Amino acid sequence: QSVLTQPPSASGTPGQRVTISCSGSSSNIGSNTVNWYQQLPGTAPKLLIYSNNQRPSGVPDRFSGSKSGTSASLAISGLQSEDEADYYCAAWDDSLNGHVVFGGGTKLTVL
């Protein structure tokens, strides 16, 4: 059972816009920033969004993040086949002396 809750799956057709939600609590998303990671099959995760809505250099602006209260969202516009991957949200949690918590991951399928 992950501390952050994500839908296990999402899907869309090429060109569509899809969103992935991430729900937490006051001790994590409610008081800290959210990061998003993309994990392509058989590879290490890659930082996609940091500090709720910032993109690292090289990440296309098709990817965007937002946060409101104890929830966050990742949006992917102009969906492409290469976006098919697992997506994880993460945040610092202030409980238990502080630790990083991840969502359970969302498998995105491009139909």
Added chain:
Amino acid sequence: QVQLVQSGAEVKKPGASVKVSCKASGYTFTSYDINWVRQATGQGLEWMGWMNPNSGNTGYAQKFQGRVTMTRNTSISTAYMELSSLRSEDTAVYYCARAEDGDDAFDIWGQGTMVTVSS
């Protein structure tokens, strides 16, 4: 280029310990924290803890307290994660990941090290 290169796959028996290394290159090793994250096959990501290579300070997830030790050798820009009293549930890919001092955004990841615990 900036990268983290991890040691190779390990097979261990229950009760044994494993030590995974993570060699940094392309940046100043002591300027960024090293975190460790693991992933069981087909499962999600699980954070284990962090280490500041400059001070040696560490912070471990409560689940691993008493079983995990994170250390470093600054002369060779290498971080280590040792996990003891291994059980089958510890079978997973272990990743090291870089973050700015005190931050939790992991911008560079190692390629992962598969640790298999089996009798």
